[in-house]
Amino acid sequence: MSDFKQTFNSSLGKKLIMALTGLFLCTFLIVHLGGNLLLFSKDGGFGFNVYANFLTHFPPVEVVAYLLYLSIIVHAVYALVLTIGNRKARPVKYASSNNSPASVSSKNMGLLGSILLVFIVIHMSDFWYKYKYTDTVAFKEYRTNLSSGITTVSDFTPTSKDFEHSVSTQGDEEVVRVKDIHTKVAASFGQLWYVIIYVIAMGALSFHLLHGFQSAFRTVGWIHRKYTPVIEFVGTWLFAVIIPLGFALMPLVYYFQSLSK
Numbered sequence: 001m002s003d004f005k006q007t008f009n010s011s012l013g014k015k016l017i018m019a020l021t022g023l024f025l026c027t028f029l030i031v032h033l034g035g036n037l038l039l040f041s042k043d044g045g046f047g048f049n050v051y052a053n054f055l056t057h058f059p060p061v062e063v064v065a066y067l068l069y070l071s072i073i074v075h076a077v078y079a080l081v082l083t084i085g086n087r088k089a090r091p092v093k094y095a096s097s098n099n100s101p102a103s104v105s106s107k108n109m110g111l112l113g114s115i116l117l118v119f120i121v122i123h124m125s126d127f128w129y130k131y132k133y134t135d136t137v138a139f140k141e142y143r144t145n146l147s148s149g150i151t152t153v154s155d156f157t158p159t160s161k162d163f164e165h166s167v168s169t170q171g172d173e174e175v176v177r178v179k180d181i182h183t184k185v186a187a188s189f190g191q192l193w194y195v196i197i198y199v200i201a202m203g204a205l206s207f208h209l210l211h212g213f214q215s216a217f218r219t220v221g222w223i224h225r226k227y228t229p230v231i232e233f234v235g236t237w238l239f240a241v242i243i244p245l246g247f248a249l250m251p252l253v254y255y256f257q258s259l260s261k
């Protein structure tokens with residue numbers, strides 16, 4: 001077996017792959033949260049729908065998206081392989097009385113990761129799959145008056161089954177026709193059970209990242225007197241607090257808005 005193959009088949013090699021795929025997934029979360037913040041702009045879903053259209057139709061982004069799906073699968077499979085390997089090597093658990101949040105996280109990474117995997121399957125089958133592979137998502141037309149900047153929105157029914165999106169200029173108006181995933185998101189977030197699933201999953205995301213982000217840096221050997229406290233700060237405040245809270249606020253805000261309609 002070559003040195004390369006041997007390294008990646010060893011327990012340390014598998015941990016290294018988990019660390020690298022995990023850090024890649026962390027970067028995705030920042031971008032995804034940033035884009036999804038468009039849900040909070042009161043523009044009839046214009047910004048959010050154009051952003052979702054860009055993600056699914058811009059080839060370089062599509063390539064990164066396939067890397068992302070591969071990373072999710074590799075991260076989950078290697079977690080399972082390592083857990084089974086560890087159980088075989090040490091069937092009796094270590095005795096520990098430390099109940100700090102970081103310790104609770106590190107002891108339950110498998111459970112937290114499994115909750116996240118179930119969440120990702122539900123999430124992708126409801127939004128991503130329906131958006132890309134079914135015709136259950138309707139279209140909207142946004143007309144922006146180029147002199148006043150005012151945008152009006154209406155339903156749009158394409159004449160061809162193959163229609164995906166279009167941008168054109170008619171007189172002094174820019175006309176954008178895109179799939180309306182915003183209405184689908186708003187409908188999902190108008191259901192209490194759906195909101196509860198998202199909030200529980202974001203709790204799991206918080207605890208998973210509280211340990212995972214810092215642990216990934218230790219695995220790749222990035223331990224430094226000066227920089228490790230910075231990594232711990234970013235892992236705690238950005239990845240375990242701001243990002244899960246930001247994602248959880250989306251279903252919560254949409255749910256409470258739907259009650260007042």
Ligand code: HEM
Binds near residue numbers: 248
């Ligand atoms: C709670 C707020 C969230 C909203 C509103 C949301 C919305 C969406 C939508 C509309 C899509 C399909 C269209 C697109 O690719 O943009 C999508 C895709 C996806 N989401 Fe989310 N999402 C949320 C949270 C999350 C979280 C917390 C995760 C991971 C833990 C996640 C993982 C994914 C993945 C892996 C995809 C497929 C990515 C792609 O193909 O580009 N999402 N999301």
